[in-house]
Amino acid sequence: MPPLRGLSFPSNKTIVSSLKTHDTQALDALTGGAFSAPTSGERAARVREWLNTEPSTEQMQEVFRELSGRDKGAARLLRERLDEIKRAKGQEAIAAEWSERARNLLSQPRLNIADALAWQRDAAKAGAPLSREPLAGVKSQLAERVKGIEDLQNRVQIQREAAVLLAQRIEVLSTKSWKDAQLAAEALRADVPQWQAQAQALLDDANWASVDARFPPLLEASRSQLQVVWDAFQSALAQATAAAEDTNAPLPPVPVWADELRQARGLPAENVPPKPPKPKVDPELKARAHQAVSEALARVEQEVAQGHGKASAGAANALRNALKEHGKLVDDKLEAQAHAALGAAGELEGWQRWRADQLRQELVAKAEALFETAPAPVTPEPAAADTEAAATEQAEAESPAATPVPAPMVRKPRFGGRKMQETLRSLREQWKQVDQGGPPNHALWKRFDEACNEAYKVVQEWLDKVKAEAAEHRAGRLALIEEVKAWAAAHPQADNGDWKGFNRAIHQFSERWREAGHLSEKAFAELQPQWKEAISHAAAPLEGAQKESVERRNAMIEEARVLGEAPMLRIDAVKALQQRWQAEAQTVPLDRKQEQKLWDAFRKPIDEAFNRKTAEREKATAALSARDRAVLEASKAVEEATASGDAQKIRATMQALEQALRAGDAPAAAAAPAAPAQPAEGSGEEAATAQAGGESAESPEGGEAAAAAPPKPAPKPVIAMRGDDRPGARRPEVATAARPGGRFDARRPGGPGGRDARDDRRGPPRGDRFERGDRFEREDRGPRLGDAAFRAQREAQEHAQAALRKLAAQAHGEALTQLMTAWEQRSGEQVPSHQELGKAVSPQVRQAWIQALGKGASGDPSETLLRLEIAADVPTPGEQITARRMLQLQLLTKRHEAGPQETWGADVAKVLATPYEAGAARRLQNALKALLRR
Structure with a gap:
């Protein structure tokens, strides 16, 4: 095959560039021109419009990848949206996890209140979205369950107190006539069974299994004690009734009733021997015993109040020894206090030991749950070499009598190395804190330590892997340093003067160094100087x-x-x-x-x-126009009204100023020619000056034509955007109306139709788009305000508004003074009106204040004033600080009661119903100053 000559093929760089250009064009069309926009602001605006169409995540990632190298500001919008999607997915996973935990708590027959509260606290720490579903629903379910348990416990205490009161009623009847007891027995026969029914209803409640362990014994003890007292009372009353009917019947065991029956039979009263007097004790010995028991008692009460379990146990033993030694020499009151303190210390010690063991069991369960049991991986089936053995095994498996063989299970760690290390560290710290609050439990500690040691094997494997990766990263960084040195030796200068490519290569080396993997601080400190030396030598030509x-x-x-x-x-x-x-x-x-x-x-x-x-x-347009003079005069009138302090006058002058601002320059508009002449060439600046000052030659015919012309519709309001008006700052260019000749041509430097030097800096003229004569005719809206007029009206409006605010504050203070006067004179007619008090006071609240002043003065306003000061968050007198703290603690315990911020109107009425006092009036006035501003 002959060689191909005369043909040229594109290089790989050209092909990649063309493909990238094609992809950029597609993305530009997808985003509505975000890549082809000329300025960064337009690119950001188009990206924002494209994001409003809810594009897919893949599209946003592709656009961000291409746009981040061109415009960081526009790409920031995409990055924020992608980060928001990522956070939303993460929160969904966290919400699913904590929702499952909450459902597990709700499914338990016995719910521990501490576990429910800990779930909400831990979920908030983990960043779970508790205000959104499904966590909002399970959170409300847990809150309702906890509320039900707490209400049940409160009802138990109420029933216990009711049992004590019933027993006291029965005991009091034993000191009165048996006839009175017989009359009261009818009511007791209804009250005692009712109490028993209420106690049984508590036991039948669904949340009874979740109440604290100390409440069931208390209810059972009250139940049995009341039953014993009631049975004894009924028996004694029946015996007294029988003795009254039959003189031979035995007398009841109640001494008062027996004496009454003896007198009815005519028998003398039974002689009761007097109690022997106590032997006299040395006063010094008695005082010494009282001091020893008092000191031990004070130590026990202090430790119990601070909640120290271990210290309270030692102090309780010391008090018991003091009672054994000096119990006969102290009075009954001190002895009763000592026994009550010992009971409280015993309850605290038992509760802390039980709570500490409960927390330890939870930590042991968490440590043992660091591994999960899972089926072992299935091994591949063996080759069918032994057909007979395989058939035998299959027949045994399919037979009815065959016992299924469970699949083998293995233990797998739930977390990776780093998270396992952090979890173990956290568990051990929690165990140390539990040991500080209660006595140790060696059995639970052994289980906990074994589970932690087993989990630490995973951490050890991870540490070994991290060390191996660190060695690999170190070797990679050393190789990169050598590569940089070799590249610097091969490139002492830029190829063909391409300094941008040279800079790009240096930047790529820096990126590779940053992405070369993690190193320890010691290793990084060792390699960083070598890297800086190598990269500095390579970047020296640049x-x-x-x-x-x-x-x-x-x-x-x-x-x-x-x-x-x-x-x-x-x-x-x-x-x-x-x-x-x-x-x-x-x-x-x-x-x-x-x-x-x-x-x-x-x-x-x-x-x-x-x-x-x-x-x-x-400079030619610096002269004031008629509109500027009108605005200056109106601004001066506003300043004079502001100085006078009359609110109505200030508002009237401000309205006049607004009318002057909205009004056009009537004289200038009337003087404007219907068809201004084209200025002579070379006199553009003079023509602009003449028009700005309103000095244009006008013929009477032009004025008549302007007067005969029909009125034009009112122009739409235009919001003027002023630039930086500081001295020396560059003024923004003003877009003038496009009119043939006149102002538009005169204001362009270089004569009519000329180009400014700023246009030369912007680039070639855009004459291919449209000619100046093709621009649409804009309606003349009159000249802008001069600088002096603009500043004068702005300062006048600011001063007037500040004066109005000050006058409103003074009127507010006068309303409070009038209210204090109405309290002092107890006159509801002097209470300020609803408008004077402000929107914070409703008509119903004001009517309640008037009614409170119309009643007689009685009561103590101390606690109500404290509530008002808490609601307004204002200081309290020094002598009332302790009372305020106690009231705040009481308010914290009343969960379902409205707070001072919600009831301050009624609280003010309570204060006004009390006698007037100067100190209370000052405190009330200080609180209302803050409350009425809200």
Whole structure:
């Protein structure tokens, strides 16, 4: 086959470039022109519009991959959306996990309140979305279950107190006449069975299995004690009734009833021997015993109050020894206090031991659950070499009497190495904290330690793997350093002056170094200096070229400064200098910040020269128009009204100022010619000045024609956007109305139809789009406000608004003073109106205040004032701080009661119903200052 001559094939680089261009065009069409947009702001706007169409994740990733190398700002929108999708998926997984845990808790017959509260706390720490489904539903179910358990426990305590009260009623009847007891027995026969039925209802409740272990014994003890007292009362009452009917019947065992029956039979009362007096004790010995028991009692009460289980046990033993030694010498009150403290210490010690063991069992279960049991992997079936043996095994398996052989199970770790290490560290720290709060349990510790040691084998394997990977990463980094050195020796200069390719190669080496894998701090500190030396040697030619480029750019900056300071700005020289700058920027790349800084310095003198020309052109329009004078006069009137302090006058003058701002320049509009003449060539600036000042030659016929013309519809309101008006700042260019001749032609430097030097900087003229004569005719909306008028009206409005706010605050203070006066004189008619009090006070609340002032003054406002100060979050007098803290603690225990922030209106009514007092009035006024502002 003869060789193919005269044919050229595209290179791989050309093919890849064409494919990439095709992909970019497709993505540009997909995103609505995000890649072809000329500015970064337009690209970001089109990306934002495309994201509103809810594209797929794959499309967003593809667009982000291509756009991130072109425009970081526009690609940031895609990255944020992708990160949001990723977070949403992660939260869904977390929500599913914690939802399953909550359902497991709900499915248990006995729910521990601490476990339910711990679930919510741990779920919040893990970042689970508790406010969204399904976690919101299970959270509410757990809350209802916990509320039911707590309500059941509260009912148990209530039933216990009711049993005590019933027993006391029965015991009190034993001190009265048996006839009174007989009359009260009818009510007791209904109350006691009712109590028994309520206690049985508690036992039948579905949440009874979940109550604390100390409540069932309490209820059973109350139940049995009440039954014993009731049975004894019924027996004694029946015996007393029989003794009253039959004189030979035995007397009841109740002494009061027996004496009453003896008197009815005419028998003398039974002589009761008096109690022997106690032997006298030495006062010094008694005081010493009282001091010893009091000290031991104070130590026990302190440890119990702080919740120290171990310390409270030792203090309780010391108190028992003190009672054994000095129990006969102390009074009954101190002895009762000591026994009560011992009971509390015993309950605390038992609860902490039970709670500590419960927490240890949970930690043991977590440690043993670090491994899960799973079926062993299925091994491939053996080749059919022994057909007879295989047939025998199959027949045995299919026979009815054959016993199924369970599949082999193996233990697999639930987590990887790093997470297993963190989990083990956390479990051991939790075990240490449990040991600090309760006595140790060696049996549970042995199980826990064995499970942790078994799980640590996974951590050890992971550490070995990490060490091997670190060695591999170190070798890869050393190889990269050698590769950089070899490349630097082969490329002392850029190939064909391609410094951008040279910079790209250096950047690729840096990226490979950053992605070369993890190293320990010691190894990284050892290799980092070698890498810096190698990459600095490789980048030395580029740094030299960049230094020379910076020098050339500084020279061009000096040329720009000379051109800008010249009296006549040469547009051709400016364009040539800009082209040289662009050529230099495309040849040698610089750091983005440094290049931007140099560009700003290069552009500054030229921009200042153009700004000077603009300032000279604007001097002609500095004279005030009739509209400016009207605005200045209205602004002055607003300032005078503001100084007077009259709110109505201020509002009236502000309205007049607004009318002056909305009104057009009537004299200028009337003086404007119907068909302005085209200015002479070379006199554009003079014509612009004459039109800005309203000085144009007008014939009477033109005025009549303008007067006879029909009125034009009102133009749509235009919101003026002002730029930076600081001294020395560059003013934004003003888009003037497109009218043939007149202002539009005169304001363009260089004469009618000429081009400004700023247009030359922007690029070639866009004459291929449309000609100037083709632009649509805009309606003349009159001149803009001058700088003095604009500043004057803005400052006047700001001062007026500040004065109105100050007057409103003063009126608010007067309303509070009037309310305090109404309280002092107890006159509901002096209460301020609803408008004066503000929207925070409803008409119903104001009526309640009036009714409170109409009643008689009684009561103590101390607690109500504390509630108001808590609601308003204002300071409390020093002598009431302790009471405020106690009230806050009480409010924390009342979960289902409305807080002070919700009931402050009713609280104010309670205070107004009490007698007036100057200190209370000051506290009430301080609280209302904050509450009425909300």
